[in-house]
Amino acid sequence: MNHGKMTELPSQQAWREKVTLCIIIAGMMCCMGFMTFGLKPALCPDDGQDVYTHTFFDPKDHTSVLYNDDVVVFGNIYSFSDMSTLLASTILVNLTADWHGQDLTQLFKPATDLCSDYIKIDPALCSVPNPFPLSLPLQPAKGMPCPSISILSALRPKGRLAFDLSEVISHTAPPHILTAFNGHVLNLTQYFARNKFLSNYTSIETELEYIVGKDGTYGMAQSRDRLKAVMCLQQLYMVGYVQQPTAGCAASFAIVTIVSIIVVGTVMARLVIALMFHCFLSKKMTSKYATSKRGRSQIPDQDKEPYVICMIPCYSEGREGIGGTLESLCNAKYPNAKKLFFLIADGIICGQGNEKPTSEICKELFTIDPELTVEPKSYESNAVGKKKHNMAQVYAGKYKDVPTILVVKCGNKDECEQARQSDIGKVKPGNRGKRDSQLILMKFLSRLEFKDRLTELDYDMYSKIQAVATSPFKYEIILMVDADTVVDSACLGHMIDAMNADPHVMGLCGETQISNKSASWVTSIQVFEYYISHHLGKAFESVFGVVTCLPGCFCMYRIRYRGEAQPVPLIINNHIVSEYAADDVDTLHRKNLLLLGEDRFLTTLLLRMFPKKKMIFVPEATCSTEVPDNFKTLLSQRRRWINSTIHNLFVLMGVKDLCGIFCFSMQFVIALELVGTLILPAAICFAIFLILSAMFSGKADPTPLILLAVTLILPGVVIIVTVRQFEYLMWLGIYILALPIWNFVLPMYAFWHFDDFSWGETRKVNGDTTGGDHSNSGSGMHDPTNIPSRT
Template identity: 50%
Template sequence: MVMTAIAGDKFLYPKLNKIVPFTLFSHHSPDLENPLLESELNTTENTKESISVINPGSKKRHKARCRRNGRNELFQSKVRGWHFYCRVVTIFIPSKVLKFCGIRTVEQQRAWREKVGLISIILAIGAIVIYISFIFTNTACGYKQPKILHRNVSDSFIRINGRAYPFNWANIPESTPILISYYGLFAPKSYGGKDASLLFQNVNGNCHGIIKPRENCTIPHDNNGNLAWYFPCVVLSKDDYMSWDPEIEIENKPSNCHISEFERDSYYYLEYPVNIYYTWDDIKNSNRSLVVYNNYVLDLKILQMLYKYDLDVPPKLLELGSLPINGYDISVTLTTNYDKKLARCLIDIATVGLIDAEPLGCIVANIILYLFLIFIMSIVILKFVIACYFRWVVAKAQGSFKVNNKTMIRIMRDIEDWAEDINKKAPIMNVNFLPENTSLITRKRDIVEGISLHPKRMSNPTSILSGPNSSNVKSTTYLKPNLKIGNSISQNFDSFIRKGENYCLCSFPETSNYRDSLLKSLNDGNLDPSIIHKNVVKPNNIIHGSSDGFLNTICFVTCYSEGVRELRSTLDALCTTTYPNTHKLIILVCDGQVTGAHNKKLTSEIALNMITDFIEDPNEVIPYSYLSIASGAKRFNMAKVYGGYYKYDSDTVEESQQQQVPIVLVSKCGSFYEIHSSPKPGNRGKRDSQIILMSLLQRAICNERMSELEFQLLKVIWQVGGKMIMEYETVLMVDADTRVFPDSIRHMCAEMAKDTNIMGLCGETKIANKKESWVTAIQVFEYYISHHHSKAFESIFGSVLCLPGCFSMFRIKSPKDKEQTCWVPILANPDIVECYSNNSTDTLHQKNLLLLGEDRYLSSLLLRKFPNRKQVFVPKAACKTVVPSKFLVLLSQRRRWINSTIHNLVDLLRHDNLCGTFCFSMQFVVLLELLGTILLPFAILSTIYVIIYSALFAPLPMLTLVLLLVILGLPGVFIVITTTKLVYVVWMLVYLVALPIWNLILPVYAFWKFDDFSWGETRATKDGKRNDINETADTFNHTAVNMMTWKEHALDEKARGSRYPFAV
């Protein structure tokens, strides 16, 4: 990808005698009105993973624009097609009806129609699955009548032509023949179990023209050859010898054959007969001449009872009755047209039942169902095995040191104990150690002798979490190596150009004298170290890394309506981690001037009271403008930047454990007009808060124009941290209601340092209020299984689909070569920043992506842009939080999560550049996740149906029951194998009881709220209004935001006599 063309932009390269001008351009810059649409993310150049440097006037610029225009046209055509489909689906509901129902604006009506369109697709997919599961077999097999084994036919049935009919024998004399009417059969009790087929002979059907009357035939017949009967009108015994039954006291009288029209109609009217069937063993071991033709069991011995003197019977038919072929299937022997006519005649007169065999359609249907069963069970078992492998093999080696299983269990138990209560303090850990078996992580850094990671920290007892075991833990002394300062930046850049490496964004040699070299090399725009806060460790004393993988890390905290307790506990946890303060910076962003429901002060005022040693008097700090993520006039926003050090409360953190941690507060306050007209001035949402940092990183690294706010943030970071923003490599995103375990950052950064291909990772989020209510209780197992099962499975393939915004770390930039002279922007990549800052939401899909699930959307963007890099899960890193304890709040939260999940999975599914191929690809995993999400209501309804059916009817659907047992039972086995506390088995049972809530109520509610983009009841404010980012139709003047490079901002400050961080 390429960067934005800005007329007059110039790059300054260190120790070059002249300014080298060249143009960097790409799609749109995020400071324009119509930023890059999320669908335009360039995936054709992903292998380059960086920004191409293109000379001015190159033809590539025109080609890039042509490709972009083509993608725009294709995207717009798809949008138009989607809108047309939604209009067709909802054509029966005119716009006037929607207006009458309160859906007045065009945008609202379009969103409602898109919602109905999405629901129609979900219903169609659900109908297909239900059809395959329950109806497909019946369709393929045809209607299946009940059947009974021939030897199991009881005396309450009479056999007629291979079927068993119930009959009424009460008050019927023994000498009475069978009577038939529309109400059923009536016969003496002695007829029970007997074969009365010869009393209901199938004549003149398929045998017409084959069995003919002779000239002297005594059987009634007509001129067309229609006969009254073929056999004696008698009842046959039920043994293996076809003979008259001596118990039946009736004679062979023509009146016994039911040949009248009324009797035949009554016989055909009888409903629900039971088919009699035979097994192959029954046919082979029978003394009767039983054969099979097309699944019909025929008794050829009955041919011996034909009236041969009255009937003209084909010799071949009589020959079949005399051949020793009992037990055979004669379907393949009767193949000519004439033979087939004989066979059909035999079916009419000699059928005694059906063979126990499935029709071809049933066989095909069963094969398909078995394949689906094997496929689903394979996936379930595979995920189970891989998740167990991750827990017992991979997780042990993650983080800053490798441990054995016993120590890993102790680590997880310590985390579990800490997470039992939201106010419980974590164990104090000594950070001045490294395990003896730690794998050294080679990084091109300089280590300074004798620097304590936390200057104010006292010696503390070592926790088992510090290393594999207490005996393997030792205090680390940082030895000063022979410093070898590399080539100058200009030399590195010259060699970089000579090698033709045109894919690298920028070059930052990682030496201890980087800033000194920069100060000396630039004579027109140098950094001024004199304005750095006095509490900052001077640059020449800063530890630039260690073998334990210390990376410069930003702890980014977003808050909205949190109170003192939430902010205090979150910041306490971050400030008292075992990660060195020289490599840690906290940035806190308050999203607007908002007062929480239980607060007396604004959230920004609460945060400001937690800062001390300001670099500037807070009363003198003025707001600065920037481009926010909104529409119309709300694109203009202002914020104040405060810099200082975290001020502890001695009641929450002991004085001996209080450390000097640099902290920057960004308080969004809105424009002057907004302050006096809006109840929540400056509020633009969490994504806008994230973009403030991401945009600064991108523009600082790429030397692009930035807003006044971004420049002030860059300056304050330099003043309180002693580092330029470009020197930070990772950013930890934490919500203001989240508490981080002390060694979490250390494990996360170590994992980042060990594998530079990791672009993002997350730890485990624990629930701290498990027993507060039944609503919290049903969430415990769901949180556990989503981390240790789902995320563990995805982490093996390096493709965790969702890095939760409450506790995730992202890589800002990654070294392109081993010498770390060339860096690839990851989170600061212009494509990522531009797509993530998109404020153009024309479709329901875009609104759900950008307004509800920003955390998952950012993870999806990174996977799409960098498919060959990794997003992983690190269970050694943990945090705890408070989950919704009221059902309405949970309903609102899951509505946002489910909708954003569906739309992000659809968005990922549209891109074919993910790793793997076919069933062994990440795209296939995404498809399974998507189907599993939208089919939750159908799955739970089917489960309930199967359970009820199994309890009331027979036979049991064994395949379905086995599948249910595997799906519901394996998580229980997984809990027993992986968890450190068996109490999670109880939490699993609570979760299973609440399955109708998880799989039916929450998804259905979410589907119906596809067009609701508010945050509902999740965040409450004092004015009682929801946390919605309102749009406005007012126009926005881009000239209101002053966009310049950092150098131009510094020159402007110098001209105005302001204090600036650069010696110009």
């Protein structure tokens, strides 16, 4: 979309919606940044201690006393200058430099003497020994009384002197024999060295020796005598407080812990459940078609196997791509009589590098029955205005011995006339998009199922399917394969086997592998991404029966469920077809659902309509395809995929009946995946910053780095357990190096192009320079009488 010329109201509205979404995403990224860098400093400043708490020991040697500009009294820290001024005015004492950083507790008289039952303390004796042996002690001037502790109310403490409990445990010998009681730290060095005035109290003395280097709160509170004695010791020997987190620090720790548990728990759960799927569940689904040691596939009784429509939508592919797909499907180990190849050419299109239109290439690939006449037939397409009326030609015959139908969308009379007068590629007669191609088949089968009125095209398809194959009513399965995808010979059997094993499975997909892995650096970075999205993402979802995206290049749907008294239409259900065929794409959300990610949206519709049915992944069924080999095409493709994923996950979040247990319900996982997708750019930026900080400063918070390491390393376990091809560890390394592209460049480009609904560089057509979508492709008024129908 050309944003510089947004003269149309829909374009302006889409722009506004895009900007709003980008603001929301930016807000979420800011929240993540605050959680990563701002939460702890905001709630727990000074690296885990609040502003009123300071550690006692030097963390380097654990013997030096800190705070040369302060003094300590009863565990509280006061400014040296403020204390000097106070003592000079009350007891006429000059606080010399000897007392910097010293504990002055013994200078002050307690408000209540708690030691009167144990020891006689001279009320006039309040002296603090000088740390320098030849210097005078600190005591009141001659004739001055001992200062009361109450005079300290005139000063504001700078903080509390705190000891970590580990420091208490490690100090059991002079000069620091420490113990803790009720959050207070006592230094009992003088008690044990000079005056063990509690030695006559055997149980108390025994307990005191036991609690050295421990928290003695429980032991000393067991009797009134012990409690009274320890209160006396606290009066005489208290030096500080046990380091305890503040409410802010506790909240910060709790939040970080909860988030870490959620993230790591989800990652671990996905890993474990995916491994369980590969080790125990997946092989049970495909036992019939498993290849034996002799290399021969086990084919069940042909009469018991369901009829399958192999739908192949074509647009601009060449002979090699379409021919390879047909040949691989023909060679698939499944009865050819039960297959129907259903090709749909989306318009008269000549792909870049092709000498002929794709429709002509398709006609040359199979033998057309000459006795079946071919005429353009009308049908209602997915478009607006006059383009809602489209016409198509139906060709019938055989590809080798497989019944084959080719539907060529050739356009209405106006389009054909315009095509004759214009350069090739600019009009593209008949082109209505892949969703329209899928709906030709879905609407046809739905009308048959519900005995609804058929269009001329429906009648033509019905008669020709009947002529070259069998009754359309017999088909139970639709296999959707893109025209440039080559399937494995056993894949069709594996997928049918999984359908037969569980009638509640309404859709499934296999693994899509990359055939051009080493074509360029662009293809190399995609190898592991394709692998892990299947063997971890889809494997995990498959256990719950909620694979959220069946890739349109290789997936299978059940037409109807026959487990009830009456068959239950699934993919041909009226509600599914009507919503999938909606052309009221007037909001950015609807456009992203219907114009960019039709395959994912079809999966979403089925999960929303039938939340108790299953969507699964069959890893034994494989196919290969070529992925974009230049960055421009990859950028275009991932723009569509990322934006479609975001909008579809948002829809699935509202489906409450999805399978799951506790926090690992699929609704929760989908919400987490949605949030994770939106904050990817911020996450990779923060991760790189933390890694660089750890490398150059060594002060980075290890928690996010641990989460990142777990997220990146654990997928390697999936490789070892599943494919056991260690070359994938190399692809993992390449993928990790490309994380800035995956997590920053592609998402940011996609977010800013929320309002771009074109297919861009993915499918090139000779002479086409528009790259537009089908949302506003028509003009004029649609005349329903142009599309006759009958019962």
